Amino acid sequence: MVVRVIALCAMLLVTSVFASHQEELLIERVDAKFSFTWLALDKTIKAHNYKAAYLQRCDFALNERHYKSDKYRILFFGKYEEMKRMSKKYPELVPFFPLKITVMEEGDHTLIIATPPIVLLPLVKTDEDRMIVFRWNEDMKSILDQVKSQYK
Amino acid sequence: MKLKILLILALLPLLSFAGGKEIYSENCEKCHGFSRQGSIGLPLYRSTIANHSDSYLQKTIKYGRPGRIMPDFNLSDAQVKQLIRFLRAGKKAPVYSDDPITGDVGAGQYTYEQYCQRCHGKDLEGGDGTGKNFSWQKDREVSPPALSNQGFLHAASDQMIKRIIVEGIKDTEMISFAKEFNFTDQMVNNLVAYIRSYEKPFESKESIDEPLVFIYESEHDFSTTVSKLRESASAYNFRVYPNRTLFEGLGDDAEEDSKQVVVRFCNFKNMQKFLKLDPRLGVILPCRATVLEDDAGKVSIVLENYKYALRRFNNDQMNKEADGLIRSMKEMIEEAVW
Numbered sequence: 001m002v003v004r005v006i007a008l009c010a011m012l013l014v015t016s017v018f019a020s021h022q023e024e025l026l027i028e029r030v031d032a033k034f035s036f037t038w039l040a041l042d043k044t045i046k047a048h049n050y051k052a053a054y055l056q057r058c059d060f061a062l063n064e065r066h067y068k069s070d071k072y073r074i075l076f077f078g079k080y081e082e083m084k085r086m087s088k089k090y091p092e093l094v095p096f097f098p099l100k101i102t103v104m105e106e107g108d109h110t111l112i113i114a115t116p117p118i119v120l121l122p123l124v125k126t127d128e129d130r131m132i133v134f135r136w137n138e139d140m141k142s143i144l145d146q147v148k149s150q151y152k
Numbered sequence: 153m154k155l156k157i158l159l160i161l162a163l164l165p166l167l168s169f170a171g172g173k174e175i176y177s178e179n180c181e182k183c184h185g186f187s188r189q190g191s192i193g194l195p196l197y198r199s200t201i202a203n204h205s206d207s208y209l210q211k212t213i214k215y216g217r218p219g220r221i222m223p224d225f226n227l228s229d230a231q232v233k234q235l236i237r238f239l240r241a242g243k244k245a246p247v248y249s250d251d252p253i254t255g256d257v258g259a260g261q262y263t264y265e266q267y268c269q270r271c272h273g274k275d276l277e278g279g280d281g282t283g284k285n286f287s288w289q290k291d292r293e294v295s296p297p298a299l300s301n302q303g304f305l306h307a308a309s310d311q312m313i314k315r316i317i318v319e320g321i322k323d324t325e326m327i328s329f330a331k332e333f334n335f336t337d338q339m340v341n342n343l344v345a346y347i348r349s350y351e352k353p354f355e356s357k358e359s360i361d362e363p364l365v366f367i368y369e370s371e372h373d374f375s376t377t378v379s380k381l382r383e384s385a386s387a388y389n390f391r392v393y394p395n396r397t398l399f400e401g402l403g404d405d406a407e408e409d410s411k412q413v414v415v416r417f418c419n420f421k422n423m424q425k426f427l428k429l430d431p432r433l434g435v436i437l438p439c440r441a442t443v444l445e446d447d448a449g450k451v452s453i454v455l456e457n458y459k460y461a462l463r464r465f466n467n468d469q470m471n472k473e474a475d476g477l478i479r480s481m482k483e484m485i486e487e488a489v490w
Contacts, residue, residue, distance in 0.1 A: 024223055025432060025464050027182040029191075053401030058423070058437055074434050080403030087398065087412065092365040094412065094442045095456035097398055102434030106191060111182070115435045115464065123364060 032151040034071040037110035071105035172238025190284030199322040211307035219468030248311035260346025276300035300350040370451040370489040381488040390417035411445040
């Protein structure tokens with residue numbers, strides 16, 4: 001109990017001090033081609049106990065439209081029971097489920113980009129649920145960071 | 153002994169970069185690239201920042217470029233110094249006096265329209281899109297900076313702007329206007345005065361006085377609402393994808409999940425337009441609205457307020473272009489639930 005209160009206080013302190021920066025997009029540049037990054041991302045998401053749900057291709061005819069790369073995809077992932085419970089309790093959260101990471105190739109590198117889940121904090125009401133959102137945020141940052149680290 | 157001292161002295165400049173590389177790697181390389189070649193952000197080669205003062209770089213890091221992608225960074229003064237030292241890689245920083253330049257703003261505007269507007273835009277708003285984006289085959293290697301951006305005007309001194317106009321910036325399309333077009337000192341002064349006339353007091357970010365999410369109650373049953381939403385999206389020129397349940401691919405509670413359906417839609421023309429302005433667009437793709445039925449049988453459509461998502465891009469061009477699209481999405485849903 002004490003640990004949870006301390007963790008919550010720390011979380012609230014961090015979110016209030018860095019409020020404006022907390023909302024910026026999370027971006028990492030990976031020193032690897034798209035296909036390697038994609039595999040690493042899939043593996044890292046699983047290692048964080050999330051399940052990859054499906055991918056959305058956004059690269060339809062990008063080459064024909066003068067893009068240098070046609071590798072542009074979005075990976076959706078989540079935790080079924082937890083997100084299902086949260087969506088029942090807070091219908092306002094459903095536009096943000098499942099979580100997602102955008103993967104785009106840029107030359108020999110790949111960019112992985114995500115919205116920080118902490119932006120959902122104003123939509124939840126209890127401390128326990130705030131902790132869940134905060135954990136999603138930390139997991140998202142950790143996933144991006146670990147994918148990047150694998151090709152450092 | 154003497155040799156040792158000489159060796160230490162020779163290595164001192166290298167030691168002074170320590171820390172800067174890590175700060176760059178942590179904060180800058182995602183947008184400016186591993187080798188500072190530019191990407192979402194501008195190139196940061198030693199040569200391209202050679203005419204930029206330390207004060208300009210410090211303020212740029214601290215305040216960013218409001219509405220022009222580059223965010224403000226919460227780094228300590230010592231970290232900023234280390235970072236700048238790393239970027240300079242041993243090259244000496246230019247020093248400019250703080251003396252303001254006076255000139256004829258009207259004459260400066262004339263010169264601007266003749267020579268600068270083609271790249272920097274009619275209202276000094278800069279080129280379209282992000283710094284140097286490898287994804288989009290633009291007609292320019294680097295998107296010309298926005299000279300009317302308050303972050304730029306706050307950071308750049310008159311004397312620095314003057315030097316850049318006179319000498320240009322190495323390894324970029326910014327040529328020396330003194331060499332190429334024989335600009336006189338008076339012409340440059342007038343031009344600086346015109347650019348400076350765009351400076352305004354620094355404004356903080358406007359808050360959005362709207363909810364994070366819109367919820368529309370439907371007058372129809374669940375399946376009718378889904379059908380009407382799909383029809384409405386098509387009527388608003390969106391291509392509508394097959395439906396998905398909210399947690400498709402994650403779980404298998406088919407009966408319950410069938411009452412949470414995501415309708416995804418996209419207008420490809422708009423998507424291409426926005427991708428040109430910002431390649432990070434994917435974080436809000438595809439456009440979607442979710443139809444829900446609660447335990448009491450009440451049906452509603454939930455739509456993210458994309459204004460909040462767009463604000464995270466710090467890209468005024470995107471915000472401007474997206475206003476109409478967000479309005480039409482809301483109208484589309486209003487029609488579906490009515």
